[in-house]
Amino acid sequence: MAGTEVSSPPRTVVLPLALAQFICSFAGSNMNVMINDISADLNTTVQGVQIAITTFLLVMAALMIPGGKITDRFGRKRCFVAGLVVYGVGAVVSALAPGLGVLILGNSILEGVGTAMLIPPVYILTTLLFTETTSRARAFGVIMAMGGIGAAAGPLLGGLITSGLGWRAAFAFQALVVALIVVLGRRITDPLPEDPTASFDLPGAVLSAVGLILIVMGILAADNDFRLMLALLAAGLAVLALFFLSIRARERAGREPLISTSLFRNRTSNLGLLTQHVQWLVLMGTSFVVAAYLQVVRGYDAIQTGVIFTAATAGLLASSLAAARLARRRSQRTLIMAGFLVTIVGIGVLVALAGRSVNPWAFAPGLLLIGVGVGVMLTPSVNVVQSSFGVDQQGEISGLSRSVSNLGSSLGTAIAGTILAAALTGRAYAAAMITLAVIGIVGLVAATLLPRRADTGPPGG
Template identity: 30%
Template sequence: MRRSPWATLVVLALAQFIVVLDVTIVNVALPSIQSDLGFSTDGLQWVISAYTLLFGGFLLLGGRASDLLGSRRVFMAGLVLFGVTSLAGGLAPSPGWLIAARAVQGLGGALLSPAALSILTVTFEHGRRRNIAMGVWGGLAGLGGTAGVVVGGMLVDSLSWRWVFIVNVPIVIALVAATPLIIRHIAPHEGNRSFDLLGAILGTGGLLAMVYGVVRAEPVGWSSFEVIGFLAAGVVLLAAFVAVEARTAAPLVPLRLLRSRALSTASGALGLNGAAFLAMFFLTAIFIQQVRGASALTAGLEFLPMGGAAILAAVATTPLVTRFGTRPVQVAGAVLDVVGLVLLARAGAHDSYASGLLPGLILFGIGIVAVSVPAQIAAVVDVAHREAGAASGVVQAFYQVGGALGLAVVTTLSTSKANSAIAAGASQADGLTAGFHRGLLIAAAVSLGTIAVSLMSPRLEPDPEQIAEAAAAA
């Protein structure tokens, strides 16, 4: 039976849409989730971190599984896992249940996302048709991030927070039913390459231990045995991960790739960029609702200009990279991030939206994309063509993992400030505002790190064809 490549693109793009949607749709539901399930302030961030850590930690393993087991098979397995855990999250009776569901949901995303990209590159031959397909893929993914805040707000206000998870279920059922009919079978790669499951477990386990140690520092103290123990365990597990990757014949993370200055600096910049983004989103969503008293839908609408600015920036950034090179654009984007975060950190509980939040959100939306686009291009352009997929996987994993680690550090220090202010006699709103301001200034400091890393990156000047190839690999 002849299968349409464009119908295949619709299935794959919708799957990627819900994966990206789930990163942002949950943020506007956080205050309702906290109130309904009784989350502690420091524990609430795990609703985000559990998803991003497992997604980033197993992303490379998902790509390897797609190669060895067949991309359609892994794509469907990831879809089913994503759908089942979405339902489990929507029915969660307790914080622990929801965090566990979000973690396994991230694993489902880590399976289906690289498999979908693999199917896409096989379905469309190199050239104009693939570039169009990648443009649709990337556009829908970006739209998922922007739409998530509004859809999430509508669902929370009209139904309940549980529907931000349950909404995935009918979409997943439709995609699972359509996949065998629309997407052709793709044979696994031949050979006995290793899955490197041990590497994935050590790396992700080390990161989880580090994040847990940071999160627990606020309630029990940085000098506590529990915090020191988990941080030490994280360091040991990550050291073991590096040792395994250096010795295995088919590592998930080819360490030799990190010898490339372009790839290593791009990975660092994207990790810091992810940290600033997730921290800003988390803190601002709570500030808008719990301090400014807005509804979930209003919060979603107030984030929309940031999403719109990011979409426009994505269109404008590629020509700028072609004209000026990767480094100047990346540095300029990081500077806009810092300015946007500092402006947001000046917003008060009673300031108007137009003067208090809007300028910072727009500048940050432009900056976050102006960093990520040239970094992703630089990471892929500077490595051998046969390793472009591996390089892209590395930088995407750095972005997700950096986001989770940054969120843990920033929210822990923000929560500490809020609790101290309230203990000293400040009102709940004033304490949360103080914590919000500190958190965003720390996120601005993280973005200063992005500037420093970007200044160390090489100035690459890719031509339009190289940029198209980089987009296909990303």
């Protein structure tokens, strides 16, 4: 495996993988600044656009575990390329969408499915190609930095493109980046052969997807029907319980489940997964709340809204670039805790300053701190989880890790959107941000429970 790393220069391998994470994260946040433009052009509402955004994130979360599992059967490189093609088709369909239904088909469904196919291979290939702890940490640092920058810079880039060329051009931009990734990714080699005989747990895949979908649908129903919300949440939890019983029964029968139950027995990994979930929930929730408030309440256009988000992008970029240096000086646990603390303080500053000033730059200090906080903790959280398992379980843990993260993104948009839907006012904005801060505290508590030296050795190394 070390030979593979030598024959595939890190720069050649990491660039397309990092760009893939960038464009998928960009897709999850750039539509936030297009709310007014899309609503007017497609004759829909803010809630309609929110449904499209949330559905995209939900499809990713629901299919990420199966997406990680199929890499064993069809190969990591093949799934990566196939996912890019599906994503690219979705971007083109979205750019040509005549109405909300077609936009949901292109953006929410096709791009969501494509992302679920291509993102697990990004993390599996990185883990397998970079077998040395320092080089792997550096590679994950670049990939996670690009993912965070994509999410934070999505509003700015989306705003610039929307204001200059229209919202449809933002999807054309995604298609062009995908084409570039396909070209750059030609030299990536798969260090493990595919196994056409590998079984696939279809009942498990269906149960996991349905359970996750019901939970997010329940949160989205909160502003319309409280009883429906409770019913959907209960149904979702029940289906996920059936999913666990299903994979356990399959294991006991000597058949391969969608994911091994051993993944849920690793305390360090479980805590790391929780921190990932909360990080993306807070980041995407904040992005949606601030973007919606600026456009609907303050009346800013797409580019004005995007420019304000440069503070978050700058903070995330600065802390991400320092991630490798920080990792040499501090433990993963310490970095994750520090990231949550800075993020929570950033939310407090955001609420305090923005709520009392009409100056749009009052949002900058809070967004800057949030960007710094998220950038500090993204990479260590992924490293903690991926390094908790051996090579033979990288497909499973990568799918589970990305599913948990994207579920966080989905819930962040759903929870924040539900609070804002009640009344798009300054008070609702503050309530949504305070809710995200409380959830951030949950992530901080999880981080304190991580082992004091959570930077475990490389899988299989």
